[in-house]
Amino acid sequence: MLSLYFSPGACSMASHIGLEESGVPYTERPTLLGKGEHKTEAYLKINPRGKVPALEVDGRVITENTAILTYIARQFPQAKLLPDDAVEAAQCIEAMAWFSNIVHPSYTRTMRPERFADSDSGKAEVIAAGKKAFWASLEEIDGMLKGREWIVGSRFSVADAYALVFYGWGKRSEYSVEKLVNYTAWKDRMLKRPAVMKILRSEQNVLAN
Numbered sequence: 785m786l787s788l789y790f791s792p793g794a795c796s797m798a799s800h801i802g803l804e805e806s807g808v809p810y811t812e813r814p815t816l817l818g819k820g821e822h823k824t825e826a827y828l829k830i831n832p833r834g835k836v837p838a839l840e841v842d843g844r845v846i847t848e849n850t851a852i853l854t855y856i857a858r859q860f861p862q863a864k865l866l867p868d869d870a871v872e873a874a875q876c877i878e879a880m881a882w883f884s885n886i887v888h889p890s891y892t893r894t895m896r897p898e899r900f901a902d903s904d905s906g907k908a909e910v911i912a913a914g915k916k917a918f919w920a921s922l923e924e925i926d927g928m929l930k931g932r933e934w935i936v937g938s939r940f941s942v943a944d945a946y947a948l949v950f951y952g953w954g955k956r957s958e959y960s961v962e963k964l965v966n967y968t969a970w971k972d973r974m975l976k977r978p979a980v981m982k983i984l985r986s987e988q989n990v991l992a993n
């Protein structure tokens with residue numbers, strides 16, 4: 785029995801897409817960040833860090849997209865969500881760790897500068913540095929996709945599910961994502977996947993329009 789705690793528009797979309805791609809049944813537990821539902825006593829029992837996503841597996845909980853997506857891919861191998869080759873599988877996890885450690889936190893600086901500085905000028909500097917770093921990450925992802933159809937290996941993997949979050953955030957925040965030709969062509973390939981489109985629509989993501 786799987787239950788996914790997620791908030792539309794948040795990074796939890798990566799795990800949401802991964803689960804949908806796996807084809808296994810799961811229960812959706814929307815936990816709306818905008819309404820503070822991630823800070824309620826009930827949710828803090830699920831994830832004491834107060835973050836989405838969280839995946840409940842028969843009463844036990846996994847947090848962090850990288851761990852959730854790796855679990856889904858390994859638990860449901862028939863869905864082929866990790867490359868077969870051991871090095872490529874590790875590279876898939878490598879990409880997700882980088883998304884989580886570097887790419888996501890740079891965007892957080894642009895949206896939540898008050899977590900990093902107190903003064904108005906300090907916050908402005910945090911936003912500017914975050915925007916620069918986030919754009920550099922988008923360009924790096926564009927480079928990773930040069931001459932390739934998928935982030936790692938020769939087919940869709942959970943790393944692709946995760947990479948779509950940042951293209952969507954870039955578009956939502958009016959970065960010039962269309963200039964990233966490889967990333968944009970890959971995004972168009974992603975939109976052809978029924979599971980991806982289903983989640984984009986259900987989360988009312990900007991990429992579904």
Ligand SMILES: N[C@@H](CCC(=O)N[C@@H](CS)C(=O)NCC(=O)O)C(=O)O
Nearest residue numbers: 794795834835836837848849850884
């Ligand atoms: N490294 C974590 C990041 C989780 C995270 O920061 N989630 C955000 C949404 S994008 C969140 O729940 N933020 C709520 C908050 O910080 O108050 C992961 O990949 O799962």
